[in-house]
Amino acid sequence: xxxxxxxxxxxxxxxxxxxxxxxxxxxxxxxxxxxxxxxxxxxxxxxxxxxxxxxxxxxxxxxxxxxxxxxx
Numbered sequence: 001x002x003x004x005x006x007x008x009x010x011x012x013x014x015x016x017x018x019x020x021x022x023x024x025x026x027x028x029x030x031x032x033x034x035x036x037x038x039x040x041x042x043x044x045x046x047x048x049x050x051x052x053x054x055x056x057x058x059x060x061x062x063x064x065x066x067x068x069x070x071x072x
Contacts, residue, residue, distance in 0.1 A: 064070045 061070075
């Protein structure tokens with residue numbers, strides 16, 4: 001939005017600019033909310049995978065002990 005310096009800044013121009021900023025801020029807020037939701041889902045999935053890997057590690061250690069592959 002270009003302003004001719006000879007015309008000066010009007011209240012109407014300020015209002016339009018503020019409305020544009022408000023719209024942009026609303027879109028960013030929506031995007032941030034979506035990002036937080038998706039990040040929460042990823043964190044939950046990571047925690048689930050981490051738990052499963054820990055259980056697999058414990059099971060593998062038990063198998064190795066039973067087969068005598070490691071010292072007790």
